[in-house]
Amino acid sequence: MLDVRRLRLLSDLHRLGTIAAVADARSYTASAVSQQLTALERETGVALLERTGRRVTLTAAGQVLVRHTETVLAALEEAGASLAAVRSGPAGPVRIGAFPSVMRTLLPPVLVTLGHDHPALELTVTELDPALVPAALRERRLDVGLTSDYDIAPAEPDPSLDSVPLLRETVYLAEPASTATGSVAGVASTPWILATPGTLCHEAILRVCRDAEFIPRARHHADDFATVLALVAAGQGVSLVPELAATTPPAGVRLTALPVSRRTSIGFRRGAAAHPAVAAVIAALRQRRATGASADPGDPGRSADPARGPMHRQG
Incomplete structure (x- = not known):
């Protein structure tokens, strides 16, 4: 019988590339990771790793086992979800990761709804950059995570995760x-x-500018859209902002709709969609979105029509 924890480490190595990175992600020592992978090789009876000096790569057998590992992990997740559904309805801890513009607008009323409809849920929210959500889900630090990408800069799919559009x-x-x-x-x-x-976000700006046949000249770097808009209002430059972040721009900022979209999805581990707690969070988020409701009465989630031309928002 193969040890699932060791299979996870092999999958991590395939994804992260080095034993040191795996050790850092799992809070192990590099020596401990190496020992577990060596033990996995003994269990399988074949060489899974090729060691060249300090570098380690997966053999053909290692690649095959990684592909099966994704299926095994998803099946275990699905089994746990099915057992939870038999035991009870939505209950217990649920860890949610979301980025700032969703935290400010869409998520607060969803938390209120979940607390009212499913009082046995123990909801915990962490503000997290969308790029960090997949790793947090894989490492079981989150159960549900809000991720985003842009239609002109799509994110690479992760075989260990599933998602639904939001x-x-x-x-x-x-x-x-x-x-x-x-x-x-x-x-x-x-x-x-x-x-x-x-x-x-950086890649999206580069691609928009590339389509306009120029390379943007950076004056400042900022990831918080409120800060970005404040810098624009101060005459420090221009930028791109998605709609949820642009509901109340400061005075002196003009917004022009572009034929570019940011897409937000609800991410979770493969096999976890049927878990009552995860399903409850997904349903609440999608229901809130379906009603067109948000923290702002103007519904910032509704896309403006780029065909209308420049959009002025001041004060």
């Missing part, structure tokens, strides 16, 4: 109102406020 938002060009041009091409020579390199 909302689609228009992305806006944010400019100082006093110098607004109303188009991406019009700000080719203007300083930009960019997200941290390596994030999807």
Whole structure:
């Protein structure tokens, strides 16, 4: 019988690339990870790893076992979900990860609804960058996580996770109102406020500018959209912001709708969709979205029509 914990480590190694990275993700020592993988090789009776100096790669047998591991882990998750459904309705701890604009708008009323409809749930929310949510789900630090990407910069699918779509938002060009041009091409020579390199928000800006045939000149880097809009209002540059983050822009900011969308999905481990607690959170989020309700009476989740042209929002 193969040890599931060791199979997880092999899958982690395939995904992360080094034993040191696996050790860091699992809060183990590198030596402990190596020992567990060696024990897994003894269990299988075949070489799973190729060691060249300090580098470790998976053999053909290791690759085969990783593919089966994803199926095994999903089956175990599904079995746990089925048992939970037999035992009771939605109950127990549920750890939710969400990014700031969802935390401010969509999530608070959902938490109220869940607390009212399912008082046995123990809800815990953590603010987390969407890029960090998949790892938190895989490592069982979250049960449900809100992830996002852009239609022009789609995220790579994760074979260990499933998701359902939640909302689609228009992305806006944010400019100082006093110098607004109303188009991406019009700000080719203007300083930009960019997200941290390596994030999807940063990549989305680069691709929008590339389509307009220029490379943005960075003046500032900021990941919080409230900060981004404050810098735009102060005349420090231009940027892109999604609709949920642009419901109440500061005075002096002009927003122009672009034919670009940010997509938000509800993520969870493969096999966990039928778990009563996970299903309750998914249903509450989707119901809130389906009613068009949000924390703002203007429903910031509703996409503006880019065909309407520039959208002015000041004060």
